[in-house]
Amino acid sequence: MPMADKKSESASSDGARPWQSYHTVFTNAKAGMEGVDKEKVQRVVYEMSKGSKYFENEERKEAFIRQKIERMRARSAKLTAGHLSQYQTVADKRILELEATRDLSKVWLHVDMDAFYAAVETLCDSSLKGRPMAVGGMSMISTANYEARRFGVRAAMPGFIARKLCPELIFVPVDFEKYTYYSDLTRKVFQTYDPNFIASSLDEAYLDITEVCKERGVSGGEVAEELRNAVFGETGLTCSAGVAANCLLAKVCSDINKPNGQFVLPNDRLAVMTFISSLPIRKIGGIGKVTERILTDVFGISTCEEMLRKGGYLCSLFSRSTADFFLSVGLGLGETDPPQMRLRKSISNERTFPATDSEALLYQKLELLSSDMQKEGLHGRTLTLKLKTSSFEVRTRALTLQKYISSRDDIYNYASKLLKAELPISLRLIGLRVSQFKDDKMGSPSDPTQKTLLSFMVADASGNFVRGQSSLGSETSNNLFMNDFGDDISVETREMIDSERDDPLNRNDSSDPEQRCTLIEFAGKTEGMHGHINGSIVEKVDALIEKSDPKSSQLKKSNGRESDTSLPHETEISSCLNQKDNNDYLLQGETSSRQEEQILWMNDYECSLCGIELPSSFVEERQEHADFHLAERLQKEESGMDSRTLIARERSPLKQTGSGNKHKKRKSSPSDGHLPIDVFFRKINQKP
DNA sequence: GCGGATCAC
DNA sequence: TATGGTGATCCGC
Numbered sequence: 001m002p003m004a005d006k007k008s009e010s011a012s013s014d015g016a017r018p019w020q021s022y023h024t025v026f027t028n029a030k031a032g033m034e035g036v037d038k039e040k041v042q043r044v045v046y047e048m049s050k051g052s053k054y055f056e057n058e059e060r061k062e063a064f065i066r067q068k069i070e071r072m073r074a075r076s077a078k079l080t081a082g083h084l085s086q087y088q089t090v091a092d093k094r095i096l097e098l099e100a101t102r103d104l105s106k107v108w109l110h111v112d113m114d115a116f117y118a119a120v121e122t123l124c125d126s127s128l129k130g131r132p133m134a135v136g137g138m139s140m141i142s143t144a145n146y147e148a149r150r151f152g153v154r155a156a157m158p159g160f161i162a163r164k165l166c167p168e169l170i171f172v173p174v175d176f177e178k179y180t181y182y183s184d185l186t187r188k189v190f191q192t193y194d195p196n197f198i199a200s201s202l203d204e205a206y207l208d209i210t211e212v213c214k215e216r217g218v219s220g221g222e223v224a225e226e227l228r229n230a231v232f233g234e235t236g237l238t239c240s241a242g243v244a245a246n247c248l249l250a251k252v253c254s255d256i257n258k259p260n261g262q263f264v265l266p267n268d269r270l271a272v273m274t275f276i277s278s279l280p281i282r283k284i285g286g287i288g289k290v291t292e293r294i295l296t297d298v299f300g301i302s303t304c305e306e307m308l309r310k311g312g313y314l315c316s317l318f319s320r321s322t323a324d325f326f327l328s329v330g331l332g333l334g335e336t337d338p339p340q341m342r343l344r345k346s347i348s349n350e351r352t353f354p355a356t357d358s359e360a361l362l363y364q365k366l367e368l369l370s371s372d373m374q375k376e377g378l379h380g381r382t383l384t385l386k387l388k389t390s391s392f393e394v395r396t397r398a399l400t401l402q403k404y405i406s407s408r409d410d411i412y413n414y415a416s417k418l419l420k421a422e423l424p425i426s427l428r429l430i431g432l433r434v435s436q437f438k439d440d441k442m443g444s445p446s447d448p449t450q451k452t453l454l455s456f457m458v459a460d461a462s463g464n465f466v467r468g469q470s471s472l473g474s475e476t477s478n479n480l481f482m483n484d485f486g487d488d489i490s491v492e493t494r495e496m497i498d499s500e501r502d503d504p505l506n507r508n509d510s511s512d513p514e515q516r517c518t519l520i521e522f523a524g525k526t527e528g529m530h531g532h533i534n535g536s537i538v539e540k541v542d543a544l545i546e547k548s549d550p551k552s553s554q555l556k557k558s559n560g561r562e563s564d565t566s567l568p569h570e571t572e573i574s575s576c577l578n579q580k581d582n583n584d585y586l587l588q589g590e591t592s593s594r595q596e597e598q599i600l601w602m603n604d605y606e607c608s609l610c611g612i613e614l615p616s617s618f619v620e621e622r623q624e625h626a627d628f629h630l631a632e633r634l635q636k637e638e639s640g641m642d643s644r645t646l647i648a649r650e651r652s653p654l655k656q657t658g659s660g661n662k663h664k665k666r667k668s669s670p671s672d673g674h675l676p677i678d679v680f681f682r683k684i685n686q687k688p
Numbered sequence: 689g690c691g692g693a694t695c696a697c
Numbered sequence: 698t699a700t701g702g703t704g705a706t707c708c709g710c
Contacts (some may be wrong), residue, residue: 050698052699055700058700076694076695094705099692138699139699139700139701140700142701155697156697157700158700159699160698160699160700161699161700200697201697204697226709285695285696286694286696287693288694288695290693290695319708321707322707345704345705345706347703347704348702348703348704349701349702349703351701351702352700352701382689382690392700394692395692397690398689400689401691429702431702431703433704553693576691644707658693681706685704
């Protein structure tokens with residue numbers, strides 16, 4: 001097993017240079033960090049952190065990661081030549097299948113504002129120009145300008161460490177109103193190039209400029225140049241752009257000539273493969289600090305191309321979806337279609353405070369949080385209490401109820417129970433999260449009197465917020481992204497939301513919390529999240545390769561994320577039927593199914609039985625519609641009609657009215673989670 | 689369903 | 698003096 005044995009190297013030098021074993025994210029290559037003395041930064045960070053509770057916790061985490069790596073190395077070493085060759089065959093086949101999904105017909109542009117918060121602050125106060133400056137405070141920095149980055153100062157770094165690195169550093173408090181205002185200006189420009197642009201944060205967006213290029217007969221690079229000029233003209237801010245055939249690559253490209261630059265990757269397979277071949281894996285969205293270490297330390301993978309060369313190992317040691325993602329990365333594949341609209345699945349509030357073990361104080365914090373949660377006006381069944389102890393250990397304690405709760409008192413009472421079980425304890429953070437919203441599970445009849453997530457504003461794929469399904473493409477100024485920090489890390493989220501409510505720019509705002517825009521998240525959707533490779537190894541070496549079902553291993557698209565790229569209709573249903581679809585290649589075909597719902601509102605608005613579109617806010621209409629199908633079915637059953645026939649007929653229109661992407665591959669084999677439809681309905685009927 | 693982890697911004 | 702907040706997802710139980 002080839003491996004980059006960095007461990008012995010660093011272990012031997014630990015004594016002399018202990019800071020080298022303290023892995024922070026602050027020394028990763030980032031725009032503006034060229035020429036930074038990383039060794040010095042590392043040393044300062046280490047010296048400032050050493051001995052703190054935070055540091056000790058980091059060391060504990062580090063020890064776990066080392067263990068993980070050791071376990072994986074051991075498993076990897078245990079693979080026999082036979083197993084490996086089997087898995088190599090699987091990987092090669094998979095690579096071919098993935099390759100077949102390559103789509104070079106689209107031109108995607110990723111725009112990324114340069115040091116956005118810092119740039120806005122400088123725009124508003126020209127005395128900051130040319131001086132090292134950071135937005136944030138002594139405990140946390142949201143972003144730093146390029147002058148500060150030369151000292152190694154960067155986002156997510158504590159301010160007191162930043163000041164040590166750069167004593168001249170100017171600190172400016174965050175001001176989200178300002179950033180939102182300028183973000184809206186940029187979005188107005190984006191909209192002229194792609195009305196359906198995807199805003200992934202205040203300072204980042206994806207634009208499909210395929211049509212613009214075609215209609216005007218210009219290149220992607222020319223569009224990028226023009227757009228960047230327009231953004232500068234509109235705001236006085238610079239941005240960087242990447243142009244490529246898919247979102248994943250475009251994002252990588254926008255980082256290459258940052259700041260105030262752009263990079264075009266031609267829609268050409270050879271160009272993509274060449275580009276990918278030397279690209280460090282850490283540049284890929286979804287591959288973070290831990291995943292990078294595992295891939296390099298266990299498999300010796302440091303560039304994307306090596307993903308392909310080590311395909312056999314990857315397929316044998318990772319879940320199917322994770323391995324698919326890795327292989328896609330190796331091929332330079334990524335999302336080429338706008339992501340499906342997604343509804344928020346949870347809402348949370350958390351707050352850090354001076355550590356205390358005073359129970360009275362802790363309950364007081366909980367009370368405040370409970371009030372905040374009530375203000376969100378959501379109804380959920382699952383309540384999760386998050387705790388961070390004074391030693392930085394994070395715990396979560398969850399409770400799922402029969403009923404939906406939303407009131408301050410309910411939240412507080414249940415949260416108190418969860419907290420009580422942890423006492424005595426010394427905490428520095430308490431958080432609450434509510435999930436399993438009323439309309440989370442499709443098909444459960446809605447109570448029209450209830451506020452639900454879906455009665456809030458929802459967003460279309462452009463990131464523009466719309467009510468229900470109508471008036472797509474509302475004004476960009478109505479955008480609101482709660483977790484919208486870009487390069488910049490918020491420490492003032494609560495304030496941001498509160499101030500946003502009074503923002504004169506948000507003309508649709510209402511004081512009624514029900515009318516408020518609610519975040520629909522897009523962040524990271526195009527890259528997806530493929531961490532969690534820890535402990536995901538299943539003993540599968542004994543599985544038979546014959547079990548691999550060719551149909552089931554068809555891939556839809558892109559980054560290999562089943563749920564992200566699923567087509568509507570059957571695919572959507574199948575992913576509901578079979579949430580646990582993470583077996584490895586050789587174990588496909590053993591997944592179980594479970595589903596009890598009646599009507600599935602696909603994409604949250606489309607009836608699974610007849611395809612009629614009913615926005616989720618049409619609560620009563622939906623109930624009526626469900627009743628209609630029920631009555632219809634009962635009637636036909638009584639008349640002796642075979643349910644299979646019935647269902648087939650009812651479902652058939654779906655296929656025509658489908659996504660219009662019939663050529664796209666999708667999960668299609670029963671082993672992938674499709675219940676025979678009559679079994680499916682039999683199950684439904686068992687449900688009271 | 690729960691809890692720990694990872695990731696993005 | 699001092700290391701964030703929000704949301705998602707995966708994975709093993």
